[in-house]
Amino acid sequence: MSSGPGAGSAPASLTENDKVSTFGSFQVRNYRIHFFGNAISNIGTWMQRIAQDWLVHELTGSAAAVGVTLALQFLPMLLFGLYGGVLADRFDKRMLLIGTQAVLGVTGLSLAALTFTGVVNVYHVYALALVVGLVTVVDNPARQTFVSDMVGPRLLRNAVSLNSANFQSARLIGPAVAGVLIAAVGGAWAFLINGLSFVAPIIGLLMMRTSELTRAERVPRGRGQLREGLRYVGGRPDLLWVIVLVGFIGTFGYNFAIWLVAFTDQVFASGAGTYGLLNSLMAAGSVIGALLAARRGSSRIRFTVAAAAVFAVLLVVASAAPNFLTFALLMPLIGLAGMTFQVTANSTVQISTDPAMRGRVISLFMMVFVGGTPFGGPLVGWLSDAFGARIGLLGGAVVCLAAAVGVAMMLARVGGLRLRISLRAGRRGVAFVPREESREAPAPAGAAVRPAA
Template identity: 45%
Template sequence: MTSMFRALQHPNYRLWAAGALVSNVGTWMQRVAQDWLVLTQLTNHDGAAVGITTGLQFLPILLLGPYAGLLGDRLDKRKLLFATQTAMGLLALVQGVLVLSGAAQLWHIYAIALLLGVASAFDAPPRQAFVSELVGRADVPNAVALNSASFNLARLAGPGVAGVLIGLIGTGWVFMLNAATFLGVLFSLTRLRVDLLHRTPPLPRGKGQIMAGVRYVRTEPRILLILVMAGLVGTFTLNFQVTNALMAADVFHTGADAYGFLGSIQAIGTLGGALLAARRKQPRLTLLVGAAVGLGVATIVAAAMPSYLSYAVVLVFVGVSALTFLNSANTIVQLTTEPQYRGRVLALYMAVIQGGTPIGAPLVGWLANAVGTRWAVLAGGLAALVAGAVGVWALARWGEGTFREQLRAVWAERRAARAASALASPGTSDAGSPSAVPGSPSAHDAEPAPQPPTVPARDTAAEALSPAPQRGPSLRLPRRPPATTTGSQPAVAPRN
């Protein structure tokens, strides 16, 4: 098993990934069909209506996300995911029946979008945290990257297939096909080997546990930085579901197949970014900041493209930078969070990355109606640049050098790692090396290569995820012990 696909050595992860891929293809087909239904059949190319539909799907995670994360820490994640995936499949079925019967109205689509958002709010935090239970801590970065690759492989196929099917059989049957694809992920959940799961002890019931998660985040300055950057990008930049539909229909005057093709083209970039991420053992905050800047620049360039073809080409670069940003943020949050807080912290992360969409998507649609679609795309690019600037300011304020110095440190570290790898004894795989995730046990039983003196896993992982120290005194914010409340579970070591 190569280092790029090492998470697939786990039988449970292989089964989960296969089911998720089938379901994700259907989800992307539904997204394209739903936007096209609202834009061309239920309204007269109303960008605001498309934005409201998208926003309603993400509003519940902003309101319910913290409680959903707490449930993810308390309950069996596999059983919780079975319930949420079943609910989303049934809603897709209802939507298909309404459209095929000719009874669908705009308010029906709004209501179903809101209910889908509720199910997704309870699905997202445990689904993100479930990765660590499928593979264990050592292979979490690779599993997160492969999840992104699977999602974007589905995104590559789904929109294009949806565009063709809308023209051939209509949007109603696309919704029905999406309902059927949920059977794939439900089957995989029933076939998982429970004895191979790396479970975290469930959190006992108690008062103030949601606020305990919030207070924990407040003690982690790097997680706070990620939440701020993710909030800006998620609210104002990652609205391509709206902007691509408007660019296809109103700027380039194309049809549903061309709109679906834009999603597939962008997915080429995101899939490439996911495969590159799968090769990394550890993401760094420097990479996160650079990806935000790259996303801003690529989005601004896309807004200026004069033709459909040139716009589609630039979307590849938008996809690479967007995926690199999201994958780095997700992995850093997972690896720097204590296991008993992981569900609640990931819920906060999902709330800011997706919960801003109810504000951003309608705003983008309104801006497109008011001043033009290109200006709406441009505004998203500027928001990503602001997020990157916030990251550069924060890292420099913490005494970790300028952005240029941080990049030099990253390349110096990589050269040193290659030199060390060349001197290492043969036969040690990436997945089995103790350096796969600092502070975590080896994935194999082979004798590990000699390592420097170790420190506790928590601090080692945090150091690996932070940029290399620069000259001058360190100004890093001190780490305080997380606040506790009655009923909250004491810290425990990560389990493999």
């Protein structure tokens, strides 16, 4: 048995271009422990999300108050996300995660205690939501980049995909369990279960064999590390434009809660049951998308951009869905395309980044992906209220599609490519080709013209 770092973290015969089995990362003991611990915690997290929103609504009767709660959880990532990446590059990620999971568990238990005793008010929920947001600033980049430490670069895409499937599967279970608990015994039990659920990932982190982790070299404390990360991304167009695309899709495309509510109410004149069904259909598609992405050993950036374009086109089609059945059938496809884009963008950025910079780069990735929600959400919501649900969804979809096309053109320009549209037999289609591959020179007069290959 090898004693070097990362021993046992991936099969030696696997190359980055090989396809891997759907559950290939389960070969790694540390990842298996991490996966199942997170599965328990993710269910608790989804339970708390539903119960927390319901509690705020009960306390205030205001949808705006629910929006304030969400903003308090997302804004810290927008404001301080890059600093979390610096910490992830500087400190032991495993120890950081033990700390963040413990604090998140305490927030759940605190909310449970306040609710059980009947003293809870909306400001308690706001304060705890802000704490969760601040902890997420550190937890998110540390958790995202720790995946590479566990499985190495060869299985990174597979592991990122399985993590996404894990989270989306919990989305199918957690809200349903929370709904039953709220109706039967009250939301306090959902908070209690969430707080206790963090014991599972903490135990998993403590059980890991640290000798089998592929550790990136830690960045020593120094000045200008934040600017260094930004300069690194600025000098890498392949990273910069993918992150720009992630920002547009995250801000204008991932507002599912807003436009699903708008369609349920305005277009289909239905209630919470229909809203829950549409969410479940989308979550099911997301799980399938994550599992399919797990089989891909690697993918080019063009695949990520194409996934974004397909996602945007599906949103355009959904905005014009003539009836509920058509709209519902589109939900799994939208979930699949959206998750494919998210997984491939995340893993492509991580694989392409120097390990010493990975924490700062992935924190920028998450900052633009999540941090745009407080801006895109209200804008899409205003469009839906002012002009109808269909216009609200169409507006966000058109921005996403324009971003995908624009980023494709910029990456082609940076890569020295040009768009070729050919109608000749054997060469029909649209493709990006090297600029030096110019039009074929005309044949000399009298020369025989050979058929195209």
